[in-house]
Ligand SMILES: Nc1ncnc2c1ncn2[C@@H]1O[C@H](COP(=O)(O)OP(=O)(O)O)[C@@H](O)[C@H]1O
């Protein structure tokens with residue numbers, strides 16, 4: 120088995136997949152902590168559907184790099200959601216549901232009206248929704264772009280770590296101590312959109328939420344300080360992505376679904392550990 | 402010189418005032434309690450004073466070198482904080498953010514230690530905030546606020562949800578801070594406690610019903626101990 124693995128690793132596209140997969144999982148699990156604690160995980164879900172629509176449009180337009188369209192569209196929508204969220208509280212979530220399901224439908228329509236050259240529609244839709252093979256077909260440029268963007272996300276997270284904590288724990292207090300929370304929220308919206316656009320390649324649009332939510336929720340069951348939750352979440356996300364990628368390469372299961380399965384297994388494991396810890400202290 | 406002066410202020414949301422005609426001032430050593438029924442705009446007023454909401458009209462002035470990020474604020478507990486994974490130390494340290502760079506230096510860590518000792522929660526510093534009792538959580542939030550500023554504290558219903566014994570303790574902690582020179586502005590609907598502990602009262606309705614010292618308030622509203630609700 121090790122030999123098979125080494126054999127696969129000798130292919131550059133497999134190495135690319137592992138590098139990009141791990142980086143995306145790392146970013147998602149860091150941001151996931153903030154989204155889960157701020158009760159904003161539904162925004163991640165909606166944004167991923169928007170990204171699907173944008174991806175369909177990019178395919179229809181025959182762009183050289185789909186990210187050129189997906190990234191800006193997702194960022195703009197993310198910022199719009201942030202701002203409208205502050206104003207129209209009453210039906211904000213329903214409006215968001217409308218927007219996200221609408222862009223799924225339009226996206227599917229576009230795939231059918233403008234089928235990609237030489238591709239088959241259902242295969243492409245499947246890839247975009249569930250990320251079946253896209254991670255294994257990355258070009259060198261896509262790999263570099265992913266590496267640079269992910270590195271930027273991680274560095275920003277570390278630099279502003281304390282401010283992110285304060286903003287997440289108590290927004291009003293953060294503002295009262297002079298923090299320009301609007302600016303940070305703007306940045307956060309842009310970063311979340313970036314990570315979601317990148318994650319389209321790894322697990323596809325429908326499974327992105329898993330990368331955001333599972334690591335954070337699992338870590339919160341076991342750890343009680345913000346720092347430990349963040350660190351554990353990062354390790355959890357990276358491990359699940361690595362495990363999922365390796366299993367899918369060896370066994371031939373779909374990449375995205377295998378990663379999410381690994382996340383789910385980890386969640387149950389951590390749930391048990393959490394119960395055990397509680398039982399001992401109670 | 403006053404630490405805080407509020408002049409003919411209307412506080413509200415999106416240009417619609419909830420409470421108006423509010424004027425008061427707070428000087429070093431003062432203890433002001435804002436009382437009033439639920440929904441009378443106490444929290445709205447406090448958020449306006451803090452600069453979290455723009456004033457609908459009127460003025461809020463901070464004096465004596467008090468900067469916007471130097472007011473200690475103890476908000477009401479928000480729903481999101483119930484299960485939040487954070488250690489007491491992490492919560493308290495976040496009070497130093499207005500003064501710190503990107504990361505906390507020894508100076509800020511010492512300040513956090515000092516304020517936790519002051520609130521008698523130093524032994525709890527590595528415990529999970531979400532597993533503390535209500536009273537201990539309030540002490541952690543007080544320590545956090547004191548890290549941000551120790552000349553004036555703004556407290557929004559600090560006794561809400563606490564049992565009577567802990568409520569009593571909380572009032573005494575706040576009083577001892579006041580005796581150490583911290584000006585207190587507190588929202589409460591516990592009028593009895595306000596009469597005992599505070600020096601001035603602001604009774605808020607749509608318009609302020611009363612602003613002045615405690616004795617005058619007693620005379621006006623509690624003639625011979627008989628309560629007009
Ligand atoms: N975010 C908001 N937007 C609009 N109106 C609000 C908002 N928050 C509170 N209010 C309204 O302002 C009034 C005063 O609320 P508040 O200041 O919280 O009262 P209190 O703290 O005295 O109980 C209430 O009628 C409430 O419905």
Ligand SMILES: [Mg+2]
Nearest residue numbers: 443444445557
């Ligand atoms: Mg209130």
